[in-house]
Amino acid sequence: MILRRATALDLPAIMQLERAGFPQREQWSEASWRSEVEGADRLVLVATEPEEAALLGVITFLVGPDTADLMRVVVAPASRGRRVGRGLVRTGMLHLRTRGVDTVLLEVRHDNDPAIALYTHCGFATLHTRPGYYGPGADALVMSAPVEADLPPLAGPALKGMNA
Ligand SMILES: CC(C)(COP(=O)(O)OP(=O)(O)OC[C@H]1O[C@@H](n2cnc3c(N)ncnc32)[C@H](O)[C@@H]1OP(=O)(O)O)[C@@H](O)C(=O)NCCC(=O)NCCS
Numbered sequence: 001m002i003l004r005r006a007t008a009l010d011l012p013a014i015m016q017l018e019r020a021g022f023p024q025r026e027q028w029s030e031a032s033w034r035s036e037v038e039g040a041d042r043l044v045l046v047a048t049e050p051e052e053a054a055l056l057g058v059i060t061f062l063v064g065p066d067t068a069d070l071m072r073v074v075v076a077p078a079s080r081g082r083r084v085g086r087g088l089v090r091t092g093m094l095h096l097r098t099r100g101v102d103t104v105l106l107e108v109r110h111d112n113d114p115a116i117a118l119y120t121h122c123g124f125a126t127l128h129t130r131p132g133y134y135g136p137g138a139d140a141l142v143m144s145a146p147v148e149a150d151l152p153p154l155a156g157p158a159l160k161g162m163n164a
Contacts, residue, residue: 001047001048001049001056001084001087002047002048002049002050003045003046003047003087003088003091004045004046004048005043005044005045005046006036006037006044006045006046006058007037008034008037008038010037010046010055010058011030011033011034011037013046013053013054013055014033014037014046014055014058015030015033016054016055016076017055017057017058017074017075017076018033018074020074020076020077021074021075021076021077022074028072036060036071036072041062041063041064042060042061042062042063043060043061043063043068043092043095043096043099044058044059044060044061045058045059045060045088045091045092045095046058047075047079047084047087047088054076055076056075056076056079056084057073057074057075057076057079057084057085057088058072058073058074058088059072059073059074059088059089059092060072060073061092061096061104063096063099063101064101065100066100066101066102066103067101067102067103067104067105068096068101068103068104068105069104069105069106070089070092070104070105070106070119071106073085073088073089073115073118075088080114085118086118086121086122089118089119089122090122093122093145093147096147097147101147102146102147103144103145103146103147104124104144104145104147105127105142105143105144106119106124106142106143106144107130107133107140107141107142107143108140108141108143109134109138109139109140109141110129110138110139110140110141111138116141116143119143119145122145123145123146123148124143124144124145125143125144125145126141126142126143127142127143127144128141128142129141129142130142
């Protein structure tokens with residue numbers, strides 16, 4: 001698995017992930033993803049296999065001076081449970097550390113068990129709940145994780161195109 005910065009050339013493959021990952025009413029548009037990929041205050045990473053056009057996964061962070069927000073992470077259904085998500089989160093956090101970020105925040109639906117499990121494995125803990133944030137009965141958990149100074153490096157994936 002290769003992890004690298006996304007470019008606008010990845011947008012069609014990112015949209016494939018988006019359509020496979022979310023029900024239609026929750027899907028981001030290509031224009032939204034273009035803003036992520038091209039935004040100076042964003043960090044967007046993709047996971048790929050060499051020589052393959054399709055992506056394994058994508059993650060995007062909104063990067064502030066001290067904190068970052070994990071805005072979205074999605075892994076192709078056929079690649080789930082193979083630690084692609086974990087690689088994206090942890091590699092993103094390693095990179096954020098080099099940009100001076102010490103805390104990462106996110107919101108997640110209270111019933112998204114795979115995502116909550118992924119985030120918990122990556123060091124996130126729940127700060128509080130926002131009732132009805134995603135609609136009636138659909139609460140959000142607000143989670144945060146420190147960007148540890150001693151975060152162990154990821155074994156495995158090569159890092160390409162990771163310049164700040
Ligand atoms: C959430 C998501 C990104 C997880 O990606 P993934 O690559 O399957 O996650 P990983 O394989 O890295 O799993 C990390 C940990 O989460 C847990 N986990 C993953 N999928 C799980 C599931 N379906 N049920 C329970 N736990 C799960 C595992 O315990 C795993 O730990 P392990 O490596 O010790 O076994 C993926 O399920 C997805 O794309 N979902 C749809 C989009 C979405 O909801 N994104 C989050 C909101 S933006």
